[in-house]
Amino acid sequence: MTNSSRQDALNTLRAADSPFDVVVLGGGITGAGVAREAAGSGLKTLLVEQRDFAWGTSSRSSKMVHGGLRYLGSGHLKLTRDAVRERERLLAEAPGLIDPLRFIMPHFHKQFPGPRLFQLLLRAYDRLAGQQSRLWLSPGETLQWVPGLDSHGLAGASGFTDAVTDDARLVQRIIAEARADGATCLNYVCARKILRDAAGQVTGVELVDTADDGAGSAFRVTANLVINATGAWAQRLRPGAGQGSPIRPLRGSHLVVPFDKLPVACSVSLFHPDDRRPVFAFPWQGRTVLGTTDLDHREDLDHEPSITDAEVSYLLKIAATLFPGQPLGRSDIISTWSGVRPVVSEGNELAPSKENREHVIWQDQGLISVAGGKLTTFRLIAREALDLGRHQLPAQRPAPELRNERQPVLAPCPALPRPPGVSHDLWQRLQGYYGRQLEGLLTAGPLTTIGDSGVTWAELIWAAAHEDVMHLDDLLLRRTRIGLILPRGAEDQLPAIGTHCRKALGWSEPRWHSEVERYLALWQTAYGVPAQPRQGVHP
Incomplete structure (x- = not known):
């Protein structure tokens, strides 16, 4: 959506021409999924997000599309079964966006879990998925898969297959599908209040445009059904939120390091020596990611979450444990990210990693x-x-049926010839990332990559012109990830980015310089390495 079409949509909402069937609050993966299913079911749908699409947890996850082997081990059979089946569905619908990834779990003598128990767990995992991916590796085979791994006491390794994605791009694709079915989706629009009649029944939502730092005036939209998918913020709009199961915000942080500093071609997992939590090193976007932590997030949810010095040390320690011959220090870290998971607490003072997901x-x-x-x-x-x-839609009798379960979430990419000079891997990624929008993207700009990021100039220009970019961090941290995978948030590339994208963004030169200053300050605070130790230790 361009800035002009966004303004047209806001003007239409303010005019209150007709009620919506459903208003979705929250533009993360859950809200986007609701909007996609609602619009695909023929419901008149509005989605609003108080910040940017995927600004919260859905751009800061561990990027895994997986069944959750650890949850199967904890007895959450249904959660695991549903997840492995959805994983297979997404792999089939969007190759290039959701890609298979081999996971390797090394086993060391006299350490839990032993290989026999883990192989039994993998057998159950494969049965739930309906296919076999597990394998057993001898110590020699393990070191072929994971060169540089600590071999002291190595008994072998278990292998299995899950999947990895770009979570923010997945949200963008789902929103694009919702819009294709008629949904109105707006970022930087905040739900201020749920409107109700005298009997307490929902009648709509009071909204405010926050694109200009909340300076916009409030307006109201009418709907009998509001779905609050705001994640960690959900309790703000839910009456009686202090009763029953509370939301427990848990922070998970990650490090991004150069691939040549920690070259892993698969995801390698190990239980952290401090607390026995599973921590991963995995390849992503041409870099290696270390994650994740799991601790209570007690800071203001409206502020950008950021990693603490204690978390940096915690993650570097697992790297040193896994790969003792490849020292990794703070100066090697390209970027960090921290996300806040909206875990519903069982209220019995469980450790964060033991909470039900x-x-x-x-x-x-x-x-x-x-x-x-x-x-x-x-x-x-x-x-x-x-x-x-x-069933809350009184104007429709009987209640509308949801769209057919067999219909794809992500429409197939049109059959297009691969452009000259574009590699097979890049072409598959572009198809997966952009789906039915790929043809437009190919005409947006050069398909040459920005530095060694693997991201093309066409993608950046396309996003600037068509993907709801309100601020520079929207473009560099979520529409693309070059702010995470290039040094110092891609600072060296900013002059060239301005040359290519400022016109598409519709920004004046003073606005561009203001956005650059804002972005670099934000990046240093929330995506860089802490300049000095901060309070807080990992439990």
């Missing part, structure tokens, strides 16, 4: 609130919320 849905007279859950199962969560809420 299953989602919870609350109902209140036309307000459906969703929290918890996994990125992988977004479609199932969306359909469950809509199935509960569709």
Whole structure:
């Protein structure tokens, strides 16, 4: 959506021409999934996000589309079964966006879990997925898969296959599908209040445009059904939120390091020596990622979450444990990211890593609130919320049916010839990332890459012109990831980015310089390495 079409959509909303069937609050993976299923079911749908699409957890996850082997080990059979089936569905629908990734779990003598127990767990995992991916590697084979791995006491390794994605791009694709079916989706629009009639039934939402730092005036839209998919923020709009199961914000942080400093071609997992939590090193966007931590996030949810010095040390320690011959220090870190998971607490003072990751849905007279859950199962969560809420639509009798379960979430990419000079891997990624929009992207600009990021200038220009970019961090941290994978947030590339993208963004030169200053300050605070130790230790 361009700036002019965004303004047209806002003007239409302010005119209050007709009510919506459903208003979705939250532009992360869950909200996008709800909007996609609602619009695909023929419901008049509005989605609003108070910041940028995928600004919260859905651009800062561990990027895994997986069944959650650890959850199977904890007895969460249904969660794992649903997730592995959704993983297979997404792999089939969007290769290049969701890609298979081999996971290797080394086993060391006299350390839990032993290989026999882990292989039994993998057998159950394969049965749930309906196919076999597990394998056993001898110590020699393990070192072929993972060169440089600590071989002291190595008994072998278990291998299995899950998947990896770009979470923010997945959200963009789902929003594009929702729009293709008629949904109105707007970022930087905040829900200030849920509107109700005298009997307490939901009648709509009061909204405010926050694109200009919240300076816009409030306006109202009418709807009998509101789905609150705001994640860690869900309790702000849910009445009686202090009762029952509370949302426990848990922070997970990651490090991005150069691939040549930690060259892993698969995801390598090990239990951290401090707390026995599983931590991963995995390849992503041509770099290596280390993650994740898991601790209570007690800071203001409206501020950008950021990694602490204690978390940096925690993650560097697992790298030193896995690869003792490849020292990794703070100066090697390209970037960091921290996300806040909206885990629904069981209220019995569990350690963060022991909390249940299953989602919870609350109902209140036309307000459906969703929290918890996994990125992988977004479609199932969306359909469950809509199935509960569709009976709140009094103007429609009988309640509308949801779209056919067999219909794809992500429409197939059109059959286009691969452009000259574009590699097979890049072409598959572009097809997966952009789907039915690929033809337009190919005409946006050069398909040459920006530095060694693997991101093309065409992608940056296309996003600037068509993908709701309100601020520079939208473009460099979520529409593309060059701010995470190039040094210092791609600072050296900013003059060239301005030359290529300023016109498409519609920004004056003073606005561009203001955005650059804002972005670099934000990057240093929330995506860089802490300049000095901050308070807080990992539990």
